[in-house]
Amino acid sequence: MRIVIADDEYWAQEYLIQILLNGDPSWTIVGRAFNGKELYQLVTELNPDLAIIDIKMPEMNGLEAYKACKLSSPETQWVIISGYEEFQYAQEAIKLGARDYLTKPVKAEILTYLVRVLEEELVKAQDVLKNQLKRSVKNALNERIEIMSQNEVHTDKYYYQIALLYVDSSLEKELQTDLNQEFNRKLKQFLTGNRHITLGDLCYSVQNGVFCLIHILRKETEGRPSMQNYEAQFEEFIRSESKPDWAITLIVHDRELEYSEIAVWIKEVNKLSPLRILFGINQVWKMKVLARIAHYDSHYVHFCSMVTDSVNDYTNNRCVSIEKCNGLLNQLKMDRLEDDPEKKRKLLVYLQTTFPFIFNLDESPSNYLVHLIQKFSSKLDVVDKIARTNDFLFQVQQYISENYMYNLSITEIANKFHISPNYLSTLFHRNVGISFIKYVTNLRIQEAQKLLAITDEPIQVVALRVGYTSQSHFIKTFREYTGYNPSEYTGKIIKRSFKQE
Template sequence: MPSIVIVDDESIFRKGLRKMIGELDPDWEVAGEARDGCEALQLIEELRPDALLTDIRMPRMDGIQLQQIIRERFPATLCVVVSGFDDFAYVQQSMRQGAKDYMMKPIEREELAKVLKLLKEKLRSQQAAAVPKSHREAHQIRQHVSEHLVTGLLRGSVSEDDLDLLRRIGVDFRLPYFVCMVVKLDKSSVGSERYNKADPSLFQLYIQQLVQEVIGRRANGFCFVLSDTEVVALLNVADRERAMQGVLEIGETIRRQITSLSSMTVTIGVGRPAEGVRAVANSFNEAEIALLHRLIAGGDKVLVYGETKQGEQVFGETGTMMMERLEQAISEGTREQVARAAEAYVSELCAKAGTPEAVHQQLCKLLIRYYEWAGKLGVTKRWLGTKDMKAVLFHICSISSREELMEACGKLLADLSACMGSGAAQQADDPIERSLRYIEQNYNKSLTLKEVADYVYLNAAYFSTLFKQRTGKSFVERLTELRIVEAKRKMAHSDHKIAVIAEHTGFANIRHFNRVFKNETGMSPKEYRDRMHGRQERTGEDRLQ
């Protein structure tokens, strides 16, 4: 029977804990109680308990000092700390002294049951392992290998064989879709003095442990510390359509729990569901881009890629026209033309926006959008060099001079234009030719003008105008033409039902297809099919004669 000693300066709290432990797990023996660290040391010397449940703040000798002594004199005793102060500094110190877990007052029954179970498992592993060192080393190796391979997934450099290795070491991604979450500490919630005094890795470790605990209860996934500032969770889900609701609930749970337990806040970026191992990097990149919107939306939020508010232009039609000129210059102009267009845009923005914050927010939205374009074209590194977009946005937001802001944005977008031009030259295409091929390849899907404009890195309004100028038809007219031509071919040369043909040629429903088909051809789909089949029958008869 495992034994435990309770240490707290409040007798009613000690009695309550004793009762809860007896009710939750009769296997545990509460060997004794102590009011402070001094009394606890005497009890431990006499009773040699397996575990210790101690408050942090107590008279004479507090929980931190008690743990330091126990760590040296009784290293086999497992310690769990309890605090009524949601101050992360105390938790940090306890973790450094080897505490196995911690709980916040008031203690909930479910949480205590979980801690007791964890302690029993650790005690069993200590007693049963003939070579505990090799067991620990094997666990560490598995963890490091898992982190290395999952990091490779995020970067797009892991194969199906690597997934098999992950399965063998206990990380099983069998479901078809992946969703990536990036959890970032809001440093402002900690305070610069407190953050600088602490070891930053401890903050990330704390966040990682909490995130993994939440995921372990509610999803199939893996969580690890990616850098000094980011914790990444990769969730493996079965259904693309229904997955996001569950993922967002997990994100909100993580955000709330971190705030309630530690007085810190985090911002979480979430990518869209990606199908297959090779698409994991896409969801990770989207989660990172969603996080960039923290500069606009603020911290302590769950930000989903594609759902972050783009907002309206902060100035009306004039601003829209200037945006189109800027888009055109970036796509087709020289560096000088791009710089002038960017400077004019920033100047107009500063004149009409009203507040410095509105100016910075609008420019952040603009630059994040171009950052996505650069990523799709594969020129991000060429554009930004060793800097990342976060640093660029922070720099832009630190500028308070209109002239300096015009100069900085002009140079940044001129550099982007040069990089995008070289990327397009490598593809030996112009945007309209590429858009036509894209439409021909995807006309049978739910295709939008914005999707095609994004594909060729143009503003939707500018793309629409340029498309009409170059082809003589609007985007919708060209798309409809392709769909009708293919539908006519299928009706003439196949026996598929008209509803199936409508679906396979990109129409939302049969009624829409019937209406569009009649407008384009002057007859209904059935009339057209009957006429074509009649012609084929007459042609066959002529051949027989």
């Protein structure tokens, strides 16, 4: 919790600060003001979570400053401190939206309790927004239709600045995981140090080797800190963290987005991100530059997507990668990439970064790919077939558990894992013991039972959350699997809970 204190008496400020620091050491006093004008400047510049102010101050009283600051920092919460003779001012502040007022002398336990309540509300509101943003990004990456809950926050109140970070590496998975976690920790430290720039930041791993960073900004531009210096510092931070065998490529938008634009932008970035292979990893790319490349040289997108698919296949021991490498050789010749020294060099840098083999950068990409095919063959020969099958099915089941709430089909999953639907159906039934459809239905009904037991969501919302767009179909399936209607099941849970009490 970032707090500004305003009072024209030094010892009054010291008294409040001591109460707050004793209440929770994590609460930070980011600014102190001795009059209304100083308060306005501090709040406008720092955008604090909370301002605790005295009504009676020189130059501009607390109420006048509060009115002015509401425009420049609408997310800041306000607590008014007043004497009995200033009570009418405190009442007016409450009417204008201040959270509470306290009379002098302020009692430590009351102020501490109030700040703690406000902090809990702030954290809860940010968590709701961030979870919604996470779901929106995940839906976009998986090209899903977003399902909105009745409890969602008003996302149109903010602008969003988004960046996707792609990590390319040939290191062992365990080492990559450690580096990813360490990078995530450092990134959050960097964001914390620049907390006054934004209303909030969301940073998390959305896929293996892909991080999403979202800055939440208020729409009002008056008094809002400039992002220009911050963006330069952030890009420098990313460059400093990138390594030859663990390369970070940053793709950023050129402007702030509305919430409704996030999904479209994420899909477009994910589609164009493979272009980094020919135009340079370990760099910062503006989205409009990649879009321009794709517009004039669309065949490059196809070739680069084939390369990234081969990298993923190699990582997951899929023998289809050998065929893709042969396809890459043909595509390489068709696109005449070996005739372009700069693209040839960047392609080889990417291949050396993502495959654990060392070749000379002067070597031709086609020779490099021939070596890779040989490496693929020798690697796959020593991989146990049963182990690969179990690992493959684990990946399929994990994908289902992360996406059961969507309209999954076995054809979609088969395409994702580069095998035929018939083969996947046979493999799944033989090794899991039930059909794909029954497996998904079981998972959905189990999740529905959990939601009905621990939430007050209406049946229609629960149905949507577990993948049923038709409420009647959900009720029918739920009855077939549990013997109860959803409403009967909820009543049974409540009755059992009442008996236990």
